[in-house]
Amino acid sequence: MTTIAPALERPRATDRRTGLVRSTSTVTRRALLRYVRTPQLIVLATVQMSLFFLIYRYMFGGAIHIAGMSYVDYLVPGFIATGVLFMGIGTATAMAEDLEQGFVDRLRSLPIPRSSVLVARATADTAILAWSTAFTAAVAFAVGFTLHGSAVDGLAAFGLVILFGFAFEWVFITMGLFAGNAQAAQGMGMIVFPFAFVSSAYVPVSSMPSWLRVFANHQPLTYMVDAVRSLTLGPDAQAVLGHPSSYYVGRSLLWTAAIIAVALPVAVAKYRRG
C-alpha cells in the first residue's frame, strides 16, 4: 500500500463543498451499515412487524368479521400501511441518538451540504422500511393473504406504502431533531398510536363509536390504508370500500404531498438552527 508521507495533502483554497450526491450516499451507507451490522436493529426491523402481524391475524382474525371477505385480506393492507408509522419511531430515535452522541456535530462541521444529512437519514430508513415491509408481505402471503387484483396492482400497493413511509420519515426526522435524545424521541413516538389504530387499518371505521369515527374519517392514515386496500382488493374494492381505488389513491397522494410540504422544510430549518 502506498503511504502518504509526511503530512496529508492540504486542501486547496479554491476547493468547494463536497457534492450532494457523494455526501448523501456516504452518509446513507453509514446508516445502512449500522442497521445491518447491529443484530438487535436488523432482527427487530425484519421480524417485529411480522410478529405483530401474526398476532393480529390469528388472535383477532377469529373474532372480527368483515362482510364478504376474510379478515386476513382486510388486515394485510391496513397493517402494512400503518407499519410505516411504527417503523418511523425508529427513525426519530436514530436521529435523536445521532444528535445526542455528537455524530451530527461531526457531520455539521464537515464541508457537506446541510440537506445531505437529512436526505441520507430519510433514504436509509425508507430502504429499511421497504425491506421490512417486503418481509412482512411474504409472511402475509404464507398465512393466506391473497391479492384480489392483478400483480401490477399489488406492486403499486407496495410502492404506495413505501411512498407514504418516505413522507412520514420527514415527520419523524423532525421529531428526532426536537427530541434531542433517544428517550424523548421514543416518548414523542407514542403519538403514532391514535393515528394507527383509530383508522380503517384493523377494523372498519363504521364499527367505531361516533366520536372516534370523526377522527378516523379525516386523518391521513385512513385514506392511505384504503388506497392500499383498494389496490389489493382489485375489482372487489368498490363493493367493500364504497369508492373506486382512484378516489382513495388520489386523496392519499394529496395527503402525502401535504405532509412532505410541511415536514421537510420544518426538519431542514430545525437542523440548520442547531
Place this chain on the structure above:
Amino acid sequence: MTPIIDARGITKHYGKTVALDGLHLVADAGQVVAVLGPNGAGKTTFVRTVATLLRADAGTLRVAGHDARKDPAAVRRVIGLAGQFAAIEPAMTGRENLEMVARLFGQSRRTARASAGAVLEQLGLAGDGDRLARTYSGGMRRRLDLGASLVGAPRLLLLDEPTTGLDPRSRIELWEAIRSLVHGGTDVLLTTQYLDEADHLAGQVVIIDHGKAVAAGSPTELKRQIGANIVELHVRDACDLPRVAEMLGRLDHGETEIDEPTRRVSVRVDSGGEGLMSALRALQASGVELEDIAMRQPNLDEVFLALTGRPTEGSGAMAAAAA
C-alpha cells in the same frame, strides 16, 4: 502572520443564559492554544462557534483568515473537530470510519483509502483498523475520533476536552499524539478543565469564566502570576491543624488554607522543591505527626481564586474531583 483564530467580542445567548459574553481570543499559528475554564464557562460554546456549529449573536470571528459568519463552508474545509463524545460509528471498522469522513471531505475513493491508512498509522491504530469500532477501548475510540478529525488534513484542530474520562495512560498517549501533530504543522485549539493538560501541551493558555477571557499567556507566565505549586499536609491529629498552619504561614510562602474534615493544610509555594523542603524542615522540628505530605500543581479552583479573587462556582465539587 495571520492568526489562526481571531475572535473579538463573541457573544452568544441561549434565551436568558449568556454563554459567551464578549469573548476575545487571538490565537497565533504554530502552537496549541488551550482554553481553560470550569464547567459552564463557555468553552464548549466557543469551540462550537469556531467549528461553525453555532452562530455567534455578535462579534467577529475569523478562522484561518475566513469569516466564519459569511463563509462557514470555507472554515469547514480547513478544520477538524473532535469532542468528548467520540463521534464515530461503532458498527463500522476504524478504517471505514476514517474513509467515510475522508469521502465527505470530497476525496476520491483511492485518496480516502490512503488518507485513512496514513492516519491509522499515525495514531497507532493500524493493527486494529479492520475491527469494528465498537470493539475498541475508550482510549482507542478517542484516538479514532481524533483520527476522524485529521483525515481532511486540517489546518486547525478543535479538541473539546479530549482527555476527559480517560485513564492516565490513554491520556498521555493522546497528549503524545497531539504534540506530534503540532510538530507536523497542525494548529490546535483545545478546551480543558485541567491545568496540567494546558501546562503540558499549550504554548498559549486562555482562561475563561462566565463567557469572558479573564487571563491569557503562556503557562509559565500564568503560573508566575499565581505561584506555581501547592504543598498539602495531611495531619494525623486534627488539633495540630492550627499549629501547622501557623508554622507554614511564618515561612513566608503564600496563604495557608485549612480543611478540617480531611485534616489538611495547604499552602502556596514558589515552583521548585525549596518550598516543600522548608515545610518539611519546619515540621520535623515541631514533631507533629503527619499522615501524608504532597506537592502538587494548583488546580483550576486555586488558579481562579488567585486570578479573579473569588472561587469558581461549585468549587466544592472541583476540589473533591481534584483530590
